Amino acid sequence: GSLINGVNGQHALTFIKMKHDFASLKVNQNRLVDAIHSSSEYGSAHRYGDDATETGMARLSLNDADKQVRDWFKVNVESLGCVYSVDQMGNQFAIRPGKNSTASPVMMGSHLDTQPTGGRYDGILGVNAGLEVLKVLHEHKFESEGSIGLVNWTNEEGARFPMMAVASGVWAEAVPLNKAWNLAEVSASEDGAKKTMKEELERIGYLGKQKASYKEFPFAAHFELHIEQGPILEMEKRKIGVVEGAQAFKWFEITVRGRDTHAGTTPMNARMDSMLCAAKLIVQANKIAKEHDGLATTGILNMQPGSVNTMAHTVTFTLDIRHKSDSELSEIEKQCRAQFQYIAENDSEKGCKLEWNELVNSPAVNFHEDCIAAVRDSAIEVCEDLPQTSNDGQLWKPMISGAGHDSCYTSRRCPTSMIFTVTKDGVSHNPREYCSPEDCALGAQTLLGAVLRYDRLRAE
Amino acid sequence: GSLINGVNGQHALTFIKMKHDFASLKVNQNRLVDAIHSSSEYGSAHRYGDDATETGMARLSLNDADKQVRDWFKVNVESLGCVYSVDQMGNQFAIRPGKNSTASPVMMGSHLDTQPTGGRYDGILGVNAGLEVLKVLHEHKFESEGSIGLVNWTNEEGARFPMMAVASGVWAEAVPLNKAWNLAEVSASEDGAKKTMKEELERIGYLGKQKASYKEFPFAAHFELHIEQGPILEMEKRKIGVVEGAQAFKWFEITVRGRDTHAGTTPMNARMDSMLCAAKLIVQANKIAKEHDGLATTGILNMQPGSVNTMAHTVTFTLDIRHKSDSELSEIEKQCRAQFQYIAENDSEKGCKLEWNELVNSPAVNFHEDCIAAVRDSAIEVCEDLPQTSNDGQLWKPMISGAGHDSCYTSRRCPTSMIFTVTKDGVSHNPREYCSPEDCALGAQTLLGAVLRYDRLRAE
Ligand SMILES: NC(=O)NCCC(=O)O
Ligand SMILES: NC(=O)NCCC(=O)O
Numbered sequence: 001g002s003l004i005n006g007v008n009g010q011h012a013l014t015f016i017k018m019k020h021d022f023a024s025l026k027v028n029q030n031r032l033v034d035a036i037h038s039s040s041e042y043g044s045a046h047r048y049g050d051d052a053t054e055t056g057m058a059r060l061s062l063n064d065a066d067k068q069v070r071d072w073f074k075v076n077v078e079s080l081g082c083v084y085s086v087d088q089m090g091n092q093f094a095i096r097p098g099k100n101s102t103a104s105p106v107m108m109g110s111h112l113d114t115q116p117t118g119g120r121y122d123g124i125l126g127v128n129a130g131l132e133v134l135k136v137l138h139e140h141k142f143e144s145e146g147s148i149g150l151v152n153w154t155n156e157e158g159a160r161f162p163m164m165a166v167a168s169g170v171w172a173e174a175v176p177l178n179k180a181w182n183l184a185e186v187s188a189s190e191d192g193a194k195k196t197m198k199e200e201l202e203r204i205g206y207l208g209k210q211k212a213s214y215k216e217f218p219f220a221a222h223f224e225l226h227i228e229q230g231p232i233l234e235m236e237k238r239k240i241g242v243v244e245g246a247q248a249f250k251w252f253e254i255t256v257r258g259r260d261t262h263a264g265t266t267p268m269n270a271r272m273d274s275m276l277c278a279a280k281l282i283v284q285a286n287k288i289a290k291e292h293d294g295l296a297t298t299g300i301l302n303m304q305p306g307s308v309n310t311m312a313h314t315v316t317f318t319l320d321i322r323h324k325s326d327s328e329l330s331e332i333e334k335q336c337r338a339q340f341q342y343i344a345e346n347d348s349e350k351g352c353k354l355e356w357n358e359l360v361n362s363p364a365v366n367f368h369e370d371c372i373a374a375v376r377d378s379a380i381e382v383c384e385d386l387p388q389t390s391n392d393g394q395l396w397k398p399m400i401s402g403a404g405h406d407s408c409y410t411s412r413r414c415p416t417s418m419i420f421t422v423t424k425d426g427v428s429h430n431p432r433e434y435c436s437p438e439d440c441a442l443g444a445q446t447l448l449g450a451v452l453r454y455d456r457l458r459a460e
Numbered sequence: 461g462s463l464i465n466g467v468n469g470q471h472a473l474t475f476i477k478m479k480h481d482f483a484s485l486k487v488n489q490n491r492l493v494d495a496i497h498s499s500s501e502y503g504s505a506h507r508y509g510d511d512a513t514e515t516g517m518a519r520l521s522l523n524d525a526d527k528q529v530r531d532w533f534k535v536n537v538e539s540l541g542c543v544y545s546v547d548q549m550g551n552q553f554a555i556r557p558g559k560n561s562t563a564s565p566v567m568m569g570s571h572l573d574t575q576p577t578g579g580r581y582d583g584i585l586g587v588n589a590g591l592e593v594l595k596v597l598h599e600h601k602f603e604s605e606g607s608i609g610l611v612n613w614t615n616e617e618g619a620r621f622p623m624m625a626v627a628s629g630v631w632a633e634a635v636p637l638n639k640a641w642n643l644a645e646v647s648a649s650e651d652g653a654k655k656t657m658k659e660e661l662e663r664i665g666y667l668g669k670q671k672a673s674y675k676e677f678p679f680a681a682h683f684e685l686h687i688e689q690g691p692i693l694e695m696e697k698r699k700i701g702v703v704e705g706a707q708a709f710k711w712f713e714i715t716v717r718g719r720d721t722h723a724g725t726t727p728m729n730a731r732m733d734s735m736l737c738a739a740k741l742i743v744q745a746n747k748i749a750k751e752h753d754g755l756a757t758t759g760i761l762n763m764q765p766g767s768v769n770t771m772a773h774t775v776t777f778t779l780d781i782r783h784k785s786d787s788e789l790s791e792i793e794k795q796c797r798a799q800f801q802y803i804a805e806n807d808s809e810k811g812c813k814l815e816w817n818e819l820v821n822s823p824a825v826n827f828h829e830d831c832i833a834a835v836r837d838s839a840i841e842v843c844e845d846l847p848q849t850s851n852d853g854q855l856w857k858p859m860i861s862g863a864g865h866d867s868c869y870t871s872r873r874c875p876t877s878m879i880f881t882v883t884k885d886g887v888s889h890n891p892r893e894y895c896s897p898e899d900c901a902l903g904a905q906t907l908l909g910a911v912l913r914y915d916r917l918r919a920e
Contacts, residue, residue, distance in 0.1 A: 116765035117720050117773065159767040187766060190652050230725040249724060251768055260577050262889040263757035263780045264709060265689040265862035268750050270886070275758045276746050279739040286736050290728050297723035298735050299768045301761060305576035306647060307619040308711055308759045308778045308819070309863075310889040313577065318768045320723045359768070402725035403769075426730070429722040429770040 022452050023381075025136050029441035032132040035076075036440065039112070039128060040120045042068035046431035056431020057120060061113035061155035062090070062197065067204035069112050073152050076131055080138045082149070085217075086208030089167035089180060090154040090201045093217065096134055098144035098455070104220040104414075105147035106455050108133060108447060109168075109406060111156030118157070119433020121227045121440075125421070127152050129225045129444035136448060145459035146220060148451060153406040154197075154206075160185050161197050162251065162300075162318065163360050168406035170212045172413050177212060186300055214413040221371055221454050222410035225419045225447045227435045229403050231426025237389035238397050239442050240379040241420025245367055246401035246408050248329040249322040251360035254281070256344065257353040260305060260313035269349050271311060275303055277348040278315040281340050285319055288335045294323035295402075296332070318359070324400060326364050365408045370457060371417035371450070378449030379419070382442055403428075415454075419446050482912050483841075485596050489901035492592040495536075496900065499572070499588060500580045502528040506891035516891020517580060521573035521615035522550070522660035529572045530666060533612050536591055540598045542609070545677075546668030549627035549640060550614040550661045553677065556594055558604035558915070564680040564874075565607035566915050568593060568907060569628075569866060571616030578617070579893020581687045581900075585881070587612050589685045589904035596908060605919035606680060608911060613866040614657075614666075620645050621657050622711065622760075622778065622819050628866035630672045632873050637672060646760055674873040681831055681914050682870035685879045685907045687895045689863050691886025697849035698857050699902050700839040701880025705827050706861035706868050708789040709782040711820035714741070716804065717813040720765060720773035729809050731771060735763055737808040738775040741800050745779055748795045754783035755862075756792070778819070784860060786824050825868045830917060831877035831910070832858075838909030839879070842902055863888075875914075879906050 037052075043059030043066065059065045070092060077094030078084055085093045095105050110126025130150040137148065158164030161183040169175035181198035188194050201207035210216065228234075228241055258274030282298045289296035297320040303312040321336070323329040337356070344352045376396065383395035399420055410416045421443035424434035435443075497512075503519030503526065519525045530552060537554030538544055545553045555565050570586025590610035597608065618624030621643040629635035641658035648654045661667035670676065688701055718734030742758045749756035757780040763772040781796070783789040797816070804812045836856065843855035859880055870876045881903035884894035895903075 115720075115767050115770050117770070157767070158769060162768050164769065186768075192650055228725070229722050231730070247724070259887075260575075260890050261887055262689050262863060263755065263759060264707070264782050264864065265886065265888060266755075268746070268755060270691070273746075273757070275761065276742060279742040279758075282736060282739040283743060286728070286733075295723065295726075295728060297733070297769065297771055298739075299723060299763075299770050299772060300766050301735065301763055303759075303761055306760050307575050307617070307889070308622050308646075309618060309624065309757070309780050310575050310577070310759050311757055312759060320769050322724050403722060404724065426725065427719075427721055428725060429767070430720050 025140060025142065025448060027132050027136055027441055027444040027448060029437055031135065032128060032440055032444055033437045035131060036120060036124055036128045039069055039072055040124060042072065043114065046117055048431055053120070056433070057114040057118045058116050059112065059114040060116060060160040061157065062160065062200035062204055066113055067206070070152070070206060073112065077134065077150065080134050082134065085210050086206055087210040087212040087217065088177060088208055089170050089212040090206035090208065091167050091171060091212060092152040093149060095147050095149040096137060098146040098148060100146050103146040104218040105149040106221045106451055107149045107151055107219045108223050108451060109151035109153060110224050110226060111153045111406065113155055113157050115157055115159045115429045117431055118429060119431055121433050121435045122229065122428055123156055125227055125435060125440055125443065126225045129447050132444050133448045133451060144452065144455045146455060148455060156406055158360070162186050164404050165406045165409050167212065168409040171214055172409040173213055174409055174412060219410065219414040220458050221414055222407055222416040223371065223447060223450050224405055224407045225421070225443045226405060227423045227428060228420040229423055229428035232399065233397065233420065233422045234424065234426065236397065238395050239383055239386060239422065239439065240396040240446050241399040242372060242376045242379055242396055243367065243401050243418035243420055244372055244398050246365045246404060247322050247324045248326045248364040249320060249362050249404060250329065250333060250358065252319045253357040253359055254317055254319055255355040256315045258311060258313055260310050263309040263311060271349045272352055273311045273348065274315040274352050275312045277344055277352040278317055280343050280347060282317065284339050284343060285336050288339065289321060289332055292323065292328050292332050294321060294328060294332050296321050322402065324364065362404050362408055365411055367411055367417035368415035371415045371454065374450040374453040374457065375417050375419050375446065377453055378446045381449055382446045419443055419450065485600055485602065485908060487592050487596055487901055487904040487908060489897055491595065492588060492900055492904055493897045495591060496580060496584060496588045499529055499532055500584060502532065503574065506577055508891055513580070516893065517574040517578045518576050519572065519574040520576060520620040521617065522620065522657065522664055526573055527664035527666070530612070533572065537594065537610065540594050542594065545670050546666055547670040547672040547677065548637060548668055549630050549672040550666035550668065551627050551631060551672060552612040553609060555607050555609040556597060558606040558608060560606050563606040564678040565609040566681045566911055566918070567609045567611055567679045568683050568911060569611035569613060570684050570686060571613045571866065573615055573617050575617055575619045575889045577891055578889060579891055581893050581895045582689065582888055583616055585687055585895060585900055585903065586685045589907050592904050593908045593911060604912065604915045606915060608915060616866055618820065622646050624820055624864050625866045625869055627672065628869040631674055632869040633673055634869055634872060679870065679874040680918050681874055682867055682876040683831065683907060683910050684865055684867045685881070685903045686865060687883045687888060688880040689883055689888035692859065693857065693880065693882045694884065694886065696857065698855050699843055699846060699882065699899065700856040700906050701859040702832060702836045702839055702856055703827065703861050703878035703880055704832055704858050706825040706864060707782050707784045708786045708824040709780065709822050709864060710789065710793060710818065712779045713817040713819055714777055714779055715815040716775045718771060718773055720770050723769040723771060732808065732810045732812055733771045734775040734812050735772045737804055737812040738777055740803050740807060742777065744799050744803060745796050748799065749781060749792055752783065752788050752792050754781060754788060754792050756781050782862065784824065822864050822868055825871055827871055827877035828875035831875045831914060834910040834913040834917065835877050835879050835906065837913055838906045841909055842906045879903055879910065
């Protein structure tokens with residue numbers, strides 16, 4: 001019988017059947033939380049409180065701390081008897097063989113890189129929860145139907161190399177390998193040069209030989225536990241988000257070219273002030289996004305030459321736009337392109353020139369119904385013994401992700417879905433990002449149940 | 461009889477008298493232009509044409525190229541028999557003794573530092589013209605009444621250390637020595653640290669022992685030749701600007717503090733987006749300045765942490781505002797302060813915090829009537845043999861400087877005025893900045909005549 005469907009009666013049936021099979025497998029909350037914090041010793045930064053764990057993270061992809069946590073990951077999965085490998089993008093794979101070890105593995109995955117002012121949960125929770133699931137299976141000598149594995153994806157954040165999830169993108173053959181390898185970091189390293197991903201993979205010893213492709217390394221499915229990064233679960237007093245998809249987004253790098261002249265002797269109407277033009281564009285993008293109920297963000301802006309009394313000849317800034325609907329996102333982009341052009345030509349005195357460079361194009365994603373059902377059924381089981389806090393008595397909720405994830409790329413090549421946990425004040429990409437030990441464990445338990453349900457399903 | 465007055469009859473009289481004394485002293489145009497370009501070999505950058513001289517400059521104050529051109533300056537003035545000294549701010553002084561060498565010298569001065577994308581004339585013309593005047597006096601063994609000298613002021617541009625004319629400011633006791641010494645460069649050096657002026661003075665060997673003060677080293681007067689940096693002389697087909705003063709300006713560093721959160725999961729109305737707030741402030745400052753017929757420029761903007769999908773928690777930007785009138789400039793500042801506060805609190809969703817730091821406060825300056833008259837009389841003489849190109853037949857013009865200059869500080873402590881030359885297309889702080897060889901020589905000749913007139917005047 002099928003595990004997945006929208007009919008309530010069948011749900012209950014499936015659920016009871018599953019319960020009997022592996023209800024005794026429980027994640028160890030303390031061990032999980034200890035692992036989160038001990039892995040966070042590599043790259044911890046931005047202390048905000050006295051407790052040892054009260055810091056954020058600055059583990060930018062492929063920096064020294066990222067090398068250290070990768071080494072830690074390898075030691076951990078090998079100690080659990082997993083088969084370990086690294087591909088050309090530095091993605092780390094750990095496979096725990098099942099009864100039938102010829103079939104593709106059911107994978108758990110997330111990332112260990114962080115934002116420059118990141119927290120201890122974004123990505124880190126997902127990888128550690130996967131590790132905790134492997135530990136539970138290991139200590140129970142549990143025999144899964146097929147193999148079950150864990151992947152640490154490289155540069156998910158796109159914070160150092162400005163394409164989010166670029167390495168799962170290469171695996172999905174959505175991003176060409178050379179484009180990814182040649183991606184330069186957003187700000188120069190100490191020696192003044194902008195390093196590429198390939199250079200840094202080589203430097204830290206994580207440029208693997210294994211081809212980065214779903215064809216070389218196919219998955220039966222991909223499950224990702226992640227903090228919600230938004231306020232909804234907390235506000236509604238729920239515990240688990242059953243993630244059905246992700247909103248659409250695009251990243252652009254926009255260059256404004258004007259002319260560098262003297263701030264004291266160049267009349268306003270003789271100026272080609274690229275900074276003033278860029279400021280108008282940023283204000284306008286936010287206005288357009290708001291009118292369409294979407295989002296717009298400029299997180300990086302650089303200007304040249306950078307002198308108090310000289311106008312910039314060149315300003316480069318990033319624009320991140322998002323919307324739940326692909327067509328509304330297109331509309332936001334279209335209006336930005338038209339209105340930016342108008343502002344540059346007609347509302348910037350002597351005019352400025354614009355160039356657009358698309359960095360990321362991530363259409364809206366719908367996850368796979370089988371994976372969604374596995375997560376939902378697992379969430380129902382996990383939530384049933386908890387105090388009922390929400391208004392409607394349901395502690396899990398179907399959700400759409402505001403952030404992009406590696407799961408967006410895996411879902412192009414294998415059944416995929418995600419699990420969200422409560423995020424304090426909805427704050428993420430910030431050192432104070434927080435998910436309580438209890439919520440981390442509920443998420444990991446849901447992951448365990450979803451993976452084992454799916455493992456059973458694919459064997460049937 | 462007095463050299464200076466506004467009555468035409470007396471002018472002519474003075475003029476004729478002077479003519480007889482040193483009309484035979486002529487600057488050497490080729491030698492002057494050769495010196496400009498050979499001194500510009502140190503720090504040349506931004507090639508825009510094939511000719512050897514078709515580059516701009518990147519001789520930021522106290523960098524290696526600035527050390528080299530300082531060494532060049534020293535060798536040159538010493539070969540002319542000048543007494544050479546360096547003060548605590550690295551200002552270089554060269555004095556050519558006159559008949560009465562106990563009196564304070566009449567000084568010529570400008571600067572050899574440039575903008576990051578600067579040209580070959582801003583400052584450089586003034587120092588080289590002063591050097592050319594000294595060469596003419598030397599080769600004619602001319603005996604001036606008192607001493608005549610030349611000064612190369614440190615960090616006039618304020619491009620590397622963000623206080624323009626800071627070293628003449630210390631000389632004038634308008635800027636405390638320690639404040640100047642501790643000024644940090646605007647962007648970090650290659651080793652990642654922001655160097656201070658004192659560190660860099662020491663590093664390049666130009667931290668002199670002589671006290672930087674007008675009390676220690678008084679001037680009888682200060683004359684500065686400079687390119688106009690604006691389009692007026694060229695447009696009106698005139699040759700020499702008789703500079704009667706400079707407009708008021710202020711420099712600020714403004715910090716906007718918001719909160720770094722996720723670009724995909726933080727609703728617009730939950731944001732404290734410091735970049736969006738800063739963009740609104742920049743647009744508003746320009747609007748306010750324009751309404752008051754003033755100027756506003758943001759030449760530097762830095763943001764932290766700098767990641768595509770994370771809002772900046774902090775944006776720091778500079779604001780340079782200018783107006784001919786002190787009271788109008790105050791009004792611009794007042795409106796900026798009030799409206800910035802309103803935007804930060806009420807038009808930035810959850811709000812941002814602002815901090816203002818004043819870097820430079822340069823009130824409107826009126827130069828000294830004696831020096832203005834010396835320049836005007838000299839300009840009349842220089843212009844009289846030239847083809848009459850302007851509509852009203854006058855080739856010189858009284859002007860107000862849009863830029864600040866070291867002369868603004870010297871004028872607090874000694875009679876001061878300036879001479880302007882034609883600037884191609886009015887473009888300055890740009891590699892293509894240009895003043896023709898003929899115009900450079902006309903300016904230098906005017907400088908020579910003004911200095912000798914003033915030398916005679918002060919002896920009487
Ligand atoms: N998980 C996460 O924050 N990823 C960053 C990708 C995005 O910008 O949405
Ligand atoms: N000469 C010159 O451009 N100085 C810079 C000072 C100013 O900003 O006005």
